[in-house]
Amino acid sequence: MIDVTLLGCGGMLPMKNRWLTSCLVSYDGSSVLIDCGEGTQIALKCAARRVKPIEMICITHFHADHISGLPGLLLSIGNEGRTEPLTITGPKGIEKVVKSLCIIAPNLPFELRFAENNEFAQYMMKDLIIKPFKVRHTVDCYGYTIELSRQGKFDPQKAVKNNVPKCIWSKLQKENECLYEDRLYTFDMVGGEKRKGLKISYCTDTRPVQNIVSYVDGSDLFICEGLYYDPEKRSRALKSGHMLFCEAARLSYDAKVSKLWLTHFSPALTDPEEGLTLAREIFPETECGFDGKSITLDFDD
Amino acid sequence: MIDVTLLGCGGMLPMKNRWLTSCLVSYDGSSVLIDCGEGTQIALKCAARRVKPIEMICITHFHADHISGLPGLLLSIGNEGRTEPLTITGPKGIEKVVKSLCIIAPNLPFELRFAENNEFAQYMMKDLIIKPFKVRHTVDCYGYTIELSRQGKFDPQKAVKNNVPKCIWSKLQKENECLYEDRLYTFDMVGGEKRKGLKISYCTDTRPVQNIVSYVDGSDLFICEGLYYDPEKRSRALKSGHMLFCEAARLSYDAKVSKLWLTHFSPALTDPEEGLTLAREIFPETECGFDGKSITLDFDD
Numbered sequence: 001m002i003d004v005t006l007l008g009c010g011g012m013l014p015m016k017n018r019w020l021t022s023c024l025v026s027y028d029g030s031s032v033l034i035d036c037g038e039g040t041q042i043a044l045k046c047a048a049r050r051v052k053p054i055e056m057i058c059i060t061h062f063h064a065d066h067i068s069g070l071p072g073l074l075l076s077i078g079n080e081g082r083t084e085p086l087t088i089t090g091p092k093g094i095e096k097v098v099k100s101l102c103i104i105a106p107n108l109p110f111e112l113r114f115a116e117n118n119e120f121a122q123y124m125m126k127d128l129i130i131k132p133f134k135v136r137h138t139v140d141c142y143g144y145t146i147e148l149s150r151q152g153k154f155d156p157q158k159a160v161k162n163n164v165p166k167c168i169w170s171k172l173q174k175e176n177e178c179l180y181e182d183r184l185y186t187f188d189m190v191g192g193e194k195r196k197g198l199k200i201s202y203c204t205d206t207r208p209v210q211n212i213v214s215y216v217d218g219s220d221l222f223i224c225e226g227l228y229y230d231p232e233k234r235s236r237a238l239k240s241g242h243m244l245f246c247e248a249a250r251l252s253y254d255a256k257v258s259k260l261w262l263t264h265f266s267p268a269l270t271d272p273e274e275g276l277t278l279a280r281e282i283f284p285e286t287e288c289g290f291d292g293k294s295i296t297l298d299f300d301d
Numbered sequence: 302m303i304d305v306t307l308l309g310c311g312g313m314l315p316m317k318n319r320w321l322t323s324c325l326v327s328y329d330g331s332s333v334l335i336d337c338g339e340g341t342q343i344a345l346k347c348a349a350r351r352v353k354p355i356e357m358i359c360i361t362h363f364h365a366d367h368i369s370g371l372p373g374l375l376l377s378i379g380n381e382g383r384t385e386p387l388t389i390t391g392p393k394g395i396e397k398v399v400k401s402l403c404i405i406a407p408n409l410p411f412e413l414r415f416a417e418n419n420e421f422a423q424y425m426m427k428d429l430i431i432k433p434f435k436v437r438h439t440v441d442c443y444g445y446t447i448e449l450s451r452q453g454k455f456d457p458q459k460a461v462k463n464n465v466p467k468c469i470w471s472k473l474q475k476e477n478e479c480l481y482e483d484r485l486y487t488f489d490m491v492g493g494e495k496r497k498g499l500k501i502s503y504c505t506d507t508r509p510v511q512n513i514v515s516y517v518d519g520s521d522l523f524i525c526e527g528l529y530y531d532p533e534k535r536s537r538a539l540k541s542g543h544m545l546f547c548e549a550a551r552l553s554y555d556a557k558v559s560k561l562w563l564t565h566f567s568p569a570l571t572d573p574e575e576g577l578t579l580a581r582e583i584f585p586e587t588e589c590g591f592d593g594k595s596i597t598l599d600f601d602d
Contacts, residue, residue, distance in 0.1 A: 013377060016346045038373040039340050045317045064405045068373045072339040075365050076314060096404075103401040104365045 002027045002128075002148060002198055002297045004221060007043035009272075009289040011205070011227055011242075011264035012065055019043035019291050020065050021264040023202055023223055024054075025146050028126050032056045033073075034144055034202050040069035041076045047292045052080040056125050058132070059090030060204060061141035062097050070098060071105040078109045085111040089123060089132065091140040092116050117142045133215040135206030137241040143203030145215055150299050151176075152192035159190040198297050201257070204264045207238070208247040213255045220297050222257040223289065224248040225264035229275020245275045249283035263289040303328045303429075303449060303499055303598045305522060308344035310573075310590040312506070312528055312543075312565035313366055320344035320592050321366050322565040324503055324524055325355075326447050329427050333357045334374075335445055335503050341370035342377045348593040353381040357426050359433070360391035361505060362442035363398050371399060372406040379410045386412040390424060390433065392441040393417050418443045434516040436507030438542040444504030446516055451600055452477075453493035460491040499598050502558070505565040508539070509548040514556045521598050523558040524590065525549040526565035530576020546576045550584035564590040 003026040008019025020037030024044065031053045033040070044051055054077060060066050070088075077086065088098055095114040102108075115123060117132035124130070127149070132142040154173050159166075164185050168178045176187045201216035204225030216222050227233075227242035237244055245262055252260040260283055265272045272288045279286040287293075304327040309320025321338030325345065332354045334341070345352055355378060360368050371389075378387065389399055396415040403409075416424060418433035425431070430450070433443040455474050460467075465486050469479045477488045502517035505526035517523050528534075528543040538545055546563055553561040561584055566573045573589045580587040 013380070014340070014343050014373065016343050038370060039315070039343060042315050042317050042340060062405055064373055064376055067405055068369075069339060072315065072365050072369045079314070100401045100404040103398055104363055104368055 002146075002200065003294060004200055004223075004297065005047050005049060005292065005294040006223065006261060006263060006289045007040060007047055007049075008037070008291050009263040009265055009293075010065075011225065011266055013267050014038050014065070015267055018265070018267075019046070020069075021204055021225070022066075022069075024049055025128070025200060026053065027128050027148065029053060030055045030126055032058060032125055032128065032130060032146065034058045035060055035066045035204075036069045036073055037065040038068040041073040043291060044073075047294070050080065051077045052082045054082075054086065055084070056087045056089065056123065056130065058130065058144050059088065059094060060135075060143065060202075061091055061137060061139050062093070063139065063205070066205075067097070067101070071101050074102065074108055074112075075105045082110045085113050087113045087115060087123065089115040089117060089121070089130075091142060131215070134211055135203060136209045137205045137207070141206060141241075143201065143206065143212060143215065145219070146200045146202075147197060148199075149197040150195045151187060152194050154190055155192045156190075158192070162189040164189050196300060198299065200297070205242055207241055208243055208251050212251050216251070216255045216257060219255065219257040221259050221261065221295065222252055222255065223261045223263055224251065226262040226272070226275070226279070227264060227266045228269065229272070229278055231278075245279040245286075246282055249279040249281075249286050252283040252286065258285065260286045261289045261293065262286065303447075303501065304595060305501055305524075305598065306348050306350060306593065306595040307524065307562060307564060307590045308341060308348055308350075309338070309592050310564040310566055310594075311366075312526065312567055314568050315339050315366070316568055319566070319568075320347070321370075322505055322526070323367075323370075325350055326429075326501060327354065328429055328449065330354060331356045331427055333359060333426055333429065333431060333447065335359045336361055336367045336505075337370045337374055338366040339369040342374040344592065345374075348595070351381065352378045353383050355387065356385070357388045357390065357424065357431065359431065359445050360389065360395060361436075361444065361503075362392055362438060362440050363394070364440065364506070367506075368398070368402070372402050375403065375409055375413075376406045383411045386414050388414045388416060388424065390416040390418060390422070390431075392443060432516070435512055436504060437510045437512075438506045438508075442507060442542075444502065444507065444513060444516065446520070447501045447503075448498060449500075450498040451496045452488060453495050455491055456493045457491075459493070463490040465490050497601060499600065501598070506543055508542055509544050509552050513552050517552070517556045517558060520556065520558040522560050522562065522596065523553055523556065524562045524564055525552065527563040527573070527576070527580070528565060528567045529570065530573070530579055532579075546580040546587075547583055550580040550582075550587050553584040553587065559586065561587045562590045562594065563587065
């Protein structure tokens, strides 16, 4: 079971009624935060989410609206009593940028670890697999997919065939492996084929490039930027490395995702819902994000 | 005429219903901002104050709740079109700290100038004189006074006595000096003794040391921290270099200020007004600050 909360849905400038785009993904008592603009720690409070369980912070790029809240958040995490290490991932240079910002957060009670994204990178948080993927903005920028795989169904016939003692069947399903009478038994000796897991994708700021479709393919939830909805803003979106609602919808259609949440709205968009009709013509399962919007994703059946 | 707006009144951590302590002082189309914690640029929007006129930012110390909003604010000032230089004052090391934070605000369209506080420092913004003064916190920390002096009344007898031609009397009052028929006339040739001006003082975070009384003496408005009101919190205030409401009230009484606004409340104080009675026993003109509280100060009569 994965909880996803869109903490804010504003782009470029923090506003008095809209927090900057950032997203919290929580699983089994731990959280991954994607992006951390100014005010993100307050957005977390508004959404009634705790900061101590944050184990990983994934930064998309180094524009201030995606990272300026980091020193304050790290201090708050420390105030809440975290002592376990925390990993920060991001584009090349992430360690230098974070350390530079942390000149005002010099004595954190936990270790900061850093991971630079590249095309082969993937990170684990408990059973979640987090993969960065390159997008196209005015600076080096990454989207992220977060996946939870699901093991196959227990198959008693396969267990019998593989001579797995009945007394460890239950344990094997819970713990994946089990040592019994000096022999190691593994789940694949009793399990059927892997079943569909869960996948969440997050992507901002970027033009709608093909690489996005390949990575977010089949997501249960795709959180994607839509800076403007008006087609007349296309040249501005092109110039600033951003997307229109209809471009995000097209990506969602091509990538066969289940649901699209638009986010990272221009401060000029007072009511993003006005742009939904256009986007739904291309991808009907489009919704506008809003601060605090959340969903719990669970396996089918 | 000086406008003073308390943008936020929270200490330590930004909260969902209370911005971090910072103060905007506006005069003749220009502004001085004192302190800039996370969210200050949003607090400015909430208080309907523009950021472009900010000519000077005075930082009290380098704890995150007083400076972490700086890169975002500077970017916003740039977005609003400022091209004139902006001065940032603060404790020793201010340039290094700001430049380190500004790794995410690399291309500002205006020049940043820096001034390190010391006991002789004083800064001018138009006719305002801004003086930092040392306070006692857990790190190097300064309060600030902002003063506007007022010239004496025009005295026609003195003008006649000093042979000032009647045709330049009016100009001399407006412009302070005037060249007429190859002779320089100055206001002191026609003006009486200087009259009481205006003085605003701001001071957080600190213990109530004597130096504060000397500097804020006779202020029209004294904005001062009060982290707690409960006398049982005295040892905590002592340890963390902060003040109780009653200590701020005592400073105000000793310094003969006209009015005290308390600010920088602990996140644990949900209703600071509950502590007012205690403070008013010592200094009746005590008020609790709140986000957006403002006042216009003008010369007497």
